[in-house]
Amino acid sequence: METEQLNLRVSQDLVHDIDIVTGLLKVNRSEWIKTKLAEEAQKEKNRLLMELSTLYAKGMITKDSIEKLVGKEIAEEMEFIKEAAIESVRRGRNLGRKLRGKLKA
Amino acid sequence: MEESFVENSKRESFIFDTSAFISLESVSLLDIVLKNFHITTSPSVIRELENFAIHNDQLGEIAQRVLKKKTMILSEAPMQLQPLSYVSDTDKDLFNLALSRKIALVTDDVKLVRHSIGTISTEFSPFFLTVFTEAGLFQKNEAIQKLETMRSIRNWRNNTIYLSAIRELTLGKDNNI
Helix, strand or coil, X not given: CCCCCCCCCCCHHHHHHHHHHHHHHCCCHHHHHHHXXXXXXXXXXXXXXXXXXXXXXXXXXXXXXXXXXXXXXXXXXXXXXXXXXXXXXXXXXXXXXXXXXXXXX | CCCCCCCHHHCCEEEECHHHHHHHHHCCCHHHHHHHCEEEECHHHHHHHHHHHCCCCHHHHHHHHHHCCHHHCEECCCCCCCCXXXXXXXXXXXXXXXXXXXXXXXXXXXXXXXXXXXXXXXXXXXXXXXHHHHCCCCCHHHHHHHHHHHHCCCCHHHHHHHXXXXXXXXXXXXXXX
């Protein structure tokens, strides 16, 4: 996996807190920070994409706007999912019509 | 098993993956699906459900409920194995089952759907909500409520599936529901 170096300055208080945590857990400080950063980034990414996908599925934002915000790959994936879901619902509607009165709850 | 109104031999068949079982059981739809359709899956999906069922979280509890209905689900390993890139071994099994039996694969796994394009038919799990609503088993507002519940337990891709289905159910031009 390729890596990139980030240069961050954090407060001494934060460093002190991290040292207490990693000391108690007996884990490497850098590894602990990397793990926590990855967890938080994943959680926040999913939360924000949930909100963005909600706006898109409801027709409140265009694919072009999504592309400007998060890039072509995610914008195209959202478009694909939306179109595939709509087509699937339409096929379900057709099958439901054929089976009207023939299914049991 | 209680007999459906649809004669057993005339029932439509589908292949289910783990996400389809979880999504439909999360809104208590799996029983109705199993009464009215033939559902086949792979032994690898059953193993995935068993692994989920070990945990005492929401997904684990749903997986436990699915496994209680195991006798109503046909589990079959694929006879042929056509290669399919970028997906898991379980997904390859399901793809090949759908391919050899020429029936649709039901999954909410977008990656699997994308890689299956042009080779097999796929449906997302809301397909069944539309079938049941149009067939007269559910009111439209009940179906929408179930879709809202389904989207609360998944990620942004599933959110897009369920919300797009809600929008199509609500706004579809040829919607007689």
